[in-house]
Amino acid sequence: MTLLELTPRADTAPGLAALPVVVIGAGPVGLAAAANLVERGLDVVVLEAGDEPAAAVRRWGHIRLFSPWRHLVDPASRRLLAASGWTEPEADAAPTGRELVERYAAPLAELDALRSRIRYGTRVAAVAREGMDRTRSAGRETTPFVVRYTTTDGIGELTARAVIDASGTYDSPNPLGSTGLDPLGAADLGDRLSHPLPDVLGADRARFAGRRTTVVGAGHSAANTLLALATLAESEPGTRITWLIRNATAVRVSSSADDELGDRAALGSRLDALVDAGVIEKVDSFEIASVDRHGDGVRLIGMRRGATSVHDTDLVVGATGFRPDLSMLREVRLGLDDIVEAPVRLAPLIDPNVHSCGTVEPHGFDELRHPEHGFFIVGMKSYGRAPTFLLATGYEQVRSVVAWIDGDMRAATQVRLTLPATGVCSTDLGGCC
Template identity: 70%
Template sequence: MTLVHPIRTADRADALTSLPVAIIGAGPTGLAAAAHLLERGIDVTVLEAGDEVASSVRDWGHIRLFSPWRLLVDPAARRLLEASGWTRPDEDRLPTGAELVERYVAPLAALEPLASRIRTGAEVVAVTRQGKDRTRTAARAATPFLVRVRTADGLEDLTARAVIDASGTWRTPNHLGSSGLDPLGFDEVAGDVTHALPDVRGRDRDRFAGRRALVVGAGHSAANTLLHLAALAREEPGTRITWAIRNATAVRVTTSEDDGLAARATIGRRVDDLVAAGRIEVLDRFEIVRLGRADDGAVRVVGARAGELVEHDADVIVNATGFRPDLDLLREIRLELDDVVEAPRRLAPLIDPNVHTCGTVEPHGFAELRQPEDGFFIVGMKSYGRAPTFLLATGYEQVRSIAAWLAGDLAAAADVRLELPATGVCSTGLATADPDGGAAACGSAGVERGPAPAAASASVADGCCG
């Protein structure tokens, strides 16, 4: 990628092909995009906001994916790695997020030609066209993209021939309120609210041990945390667990017994058993209205339940309500997004979580992901908007198709193929068969420390079913 400089109209076409493709995000999907493009002779610059590649995956590194290695390694990335002497992990084993980084993502990022093209600590704050806001149409498709990046040295503008946004949704969780907003009083207690999938038995143990935890959310991320909290409660007396859900039951968790990913399929039964044993209290049909402080300093949660206001006190709240795409950096890009899930409009019907599970999403590629802004694509978890049904294998096929299209290989771009495991209803987060309560997350991890049986773990990093 190059620093911005004026380009004469007559030179625009040649200038575009001489510029690299900007890839936002150095996670598994972003690096797969880079591998496919480089394999086709197209230069790239990968921009990662974190200080290390796969910074989001590292956040939930304690989680074990419920997808095995054979579904987690992109084909172009594998070719690069194997050429360097890389040894492929056991294809049937389920790695943790940390293992995914250590054995796959980090070695891939360290290889040339990738290493010299990755910039960490480079946060993309805006994407537009050079000299054109979203209202200007003349010669738009022939104008380079302008990518504004914030680094430790300040802001800089870079140009690119195309942009692939693989920045994910991990940094933008949904709000606690059923309205889609933070409840009244949230700012007063924000320090006692955690992101999804805290490491309750490791890094975050002191925050949860012997305290009252309220887990909010009805998907596998919530169930994952509940299972780990139950294990913590056996080790730390006084640890109390409450699960708040908006509906009468957590359908996405309790209807997953037919799941083709065995690790995820057990989660409903295990959580149900803990509820039946009284180890997890359930606040069903509970919608948070406001938050405040109780006399003892705890968080007082006021919610509507069966037409009445109910109070519940907790020392720490886990926000496991899902994720949404950060669209602020794309305000000057012309987008067609679904009104409901905020996914690319042609993709949305294929991933609607009211209809589809992770394994029933049809193969899709550049055609479904194209935007009115020629040369701009949203891929990976972010392409699914607010839908929790993403799989890493799906993201890899997305970027393979897009790379072929950018290279002018329309036949390969249109030949989209994807074989996914049959899955039950799913979301982000899951559970392992760890007898002590370790769980696995849905797209990229499953929680547990140390090795687990191959069929007993799950994940959250690659979105729904990792």
């Protein structure tokens, strides 16, 4: 690789305040962070691994969100867009991921205030402090960050006054194994194992038509894929569907009448009806230990209710959730919870062992702080392995974080977050929202 031109070293710069804030990721939350920074007159550089804004969202663009537009537009971004003549979508309509990008994220990224600040095709490889590894403490808080990145042209570095990691988790799905590890044999499955949220009724139709697919997972990603497969089965003979879950029930897919997001409740209701009608076979309490190629398909081997069990299928969709990729943060001092890998002050609010609802207490820079002064993880990645993140949460996170970076403690601490009630709260521990 070629070494790209570096930004000036801190000892030649007038100080931290002269350096930009680096935002990692140009998804909806990363763009919201940039919008808040620009609105406050702070310099920002956004590094996006994809070739366009919200590249990860585009990959699941066929999925309809269960949040309506009223919960999907960041306030600072709305103000910037409104000044350009943007027409806001109908508040109560729920868009697909593609519509979220085309009608909101892409126009936002194209605004004059943001366009020149976003670098596409730029993947962050590491974050550190200039001239010191994580073991050195003296002068650490006043030393700039170094953000190393790769592009098709080579390797480069930027110095920054603060770093906001909004890179998400879509590229780091959880393994199929109940241990949290890839099951033995998983590396040999090749294209018989699908990433979460395949486009069953579109680009991936031929892959699933007329075959038996087993969807592994107990959340909304699994539910969306199962419903799409059921629609496919109506017109493609021989299409069979199995839903395999680790626990006895899938409590995260709710059909509760108390859910204020109607599309989310409808998701659960439709899935329940298809299971009851026999369109979808449900296999519960199955803990996968290993997988094998079996003829033209896959054999899942594990334990079910205390006995060894085998399940044969043609294709497997791993919809077991996501986890944060922390590899680029090895030289950053992180304060992460031991269980969910979220910031330690945020973790108790979202730990699925305590509650499973999507409503979360208001939280901002204080709950998101790490021992590394000036470094924040926001958005879906801030939730670690917890599954209940909503975009509105991320928008309030970055509003508070940016106010803190700007030294506006009054605004940073006035955290307000109104989320729709989920109607879901299942736990054996008594905790609830």
